[in-house]
Amino acid sequence: MQRSFIREILEAISPQTLSLAGGLPDESLFPLQALSHCAQKVLSQPHSLQYSISQGLPVLREKIAQHYSELGFPTNVDEILITTGAQQALDLLSKALASSGLIVESPAYLGAIGAFKSNQIPLVEIEMEEDGIELESLRAKLPKHRLAYLMSDFQNPTSRRYSLSKRQEIARLIESSEAILIEDGAYNELYFKERFPSISSLIPHRSFHVGTFSKILSPSLRVGFIRASKENLAKILPYKESMDLHTSGITQGIVNAFWEEYDFKAHKEKIRHAYALKAKALAQALQTHCPSFSFKEPEGGMFIYGSFAKGVDARALAFDSLKQGAVFVPGGEFYLQRRQSPEARLNFTHLDPRSLDLGVQIIAQTLRAQTKQ
């Protein structure tokens, strides 16, 4: 198996590199003191350190279920399974539902592709449009493949959001073809203006909805979750057990204590506000220093996705920029068959606005130097 460009680059870049490559949250937004207090609370109870049940801490599952219900997606504690990050949820689902083939977006999230490939699932690509996956191909391919992996909110890498009408149409297609939807909601809390209902909420018995605390609390917790009918969860639970017995009770406990003792809603508001400003800053930097880069301002998430002028090899540009001290991920990496492409994904959450501007300047200079050759 090949390693992903992103993981390789995360390990290769120096602390001085201005990285617009990863999908790292802003470290200044981690609620350090609160989490430290929560850890003390958890670690005052011996049973927190003991083995616990594979489905996850009931108190935390309760809260996640309540959160879904408040969003108009009625859910109870038996319909939640805690996973070791959303990444494990994807590994688990592909392993347990191993099928004749799984439909993925093109381009798609590399971590998901990695999980599916490591389970040797045959993958079928369908093109991403501005408002979500292309419907005609989905209609044609669903009956045969029966399993589709979609990221409806601020898709990684394109940052696009599925339109309401496309969500409804996809729900109808899934239902009528008796297929199963794996909906990745990793970024669904990071909307800048309004929230859209998940596709899963329209087809609760034919869907697995994946969520995580990585983007809104801390990725280091490795706490994610799956929402599905009790019957569907029963199919995947034995696999979770064989993967790591259960997710860390300490980090689950920390999330639970944070939710009990602090204002999680206000915390999420704060992150959304900060990220909206950072998205603006990156957009501004791109328009100023690199006007040939075409993109649409995102409505949420962590990335700006767009394209340099036709003919630019974004992969070569990324490596050359890295030597100059700034890096991003070339869009060609996000296709099943890696390709030469002028597309690029730039992260705006990790750096401060000044560094974002500086990073874009370096990339733009490198591009100009390449063009002159």
Added chain:
Amino acid sequence: MQRSFIREILEAISPQTLSLAGGLPDESLFPLQALSHCAQKVLSQPHSLQYSISQGLPVLREKIAQHYSELGFPTNVDEILITTGAQQALDLLSKALASSGLIVESPAYLGAIGAFKSNQIPLVEIEMEEDGIELESLRAKLPKHRLAYLMSDFQNPTSRRYSLSKRQEIARLIESSEAILIEDGAYNELYFKERFPSISSLIPHRSFHVGTFSKILSPSLRVGFIRASKENLAKILPYKESMDLHTSGITQGIVNAFWEEYDFKAHKEKIRHAYALKAKALAQALQTHCPSFSFKEPEGGMFIYGSFAKGVDARALAFDSLKQGAVFVPGGEFYLQRRQSPEARLNFTHLDPRSLDLGVQIIAQTLRAQTKQ
């Protein structure tokens, strides 16, 4: 996939049940205050909450490598991979090394069997003898299957330890057949008198040695590790990445801080001493209340394994005892084909000596009631 008896029972028993079933550490030995202090230290640094590298925190890998080296098994930081508990190590190894078949002990650790089955690896059983797996069968089957999973120290479920001569002979067999050894050292720190060298240390380039902090610090951390040559680790690392990106940086940081700031050797000594006393207490209770149960006193680990009189169905006894308030795991559960058997595995680490005695009394009474029928 079927769920394991142990996980089912862990979820089914009431807080009042005297459970000799699980493999739970003694909660009174968890160093709560120390770990709380460590968590505060970790959570004072923003980067502890960020995504980190898939192979694991270098500072922790350094310490684990040093520990192997001190045991006479020279190891460097590149030869350690951190996993989400030893369970993930087994899932990872079976997934990445998926072979024409994997040799397992009979009876064997249920969690390993679960991981191998979930990856659809064909399994080949070889009988466990008093001093380790039966050699003639191993010699015959290794060339074809090339992958063997062995637990050389205080094997779960039998509590047996491989003799020194058998370790050497197995190392020779592995080497000459160009096979690969997966050695599970989950219990290797829990020796009551002396420590034996691992089989892996005799064949460092043909082995993956699995360890964990679950038995000597806290299972809730979900921090385990694999020791292998850099070349062999390179084969499995991309799979680790696709399984959960990386193990929680918070719980890895807690283990690292504990190792830095406290006397880990003294802590392990304390656990070994306490468990040796508990093993004695359970052995005493069995000899007193249930003399028909034959067993050998273990030299380490967490279990006493033995056999009721011929004809006793230990599974029926376990379920009947559960109704009376005490439970253990019937030995028949640990075979690839679950069988009716008079064997039983009894845990001595979780309960205090008085409760161990009471639990055995209940089991003995239930046995007598069954025999009378």
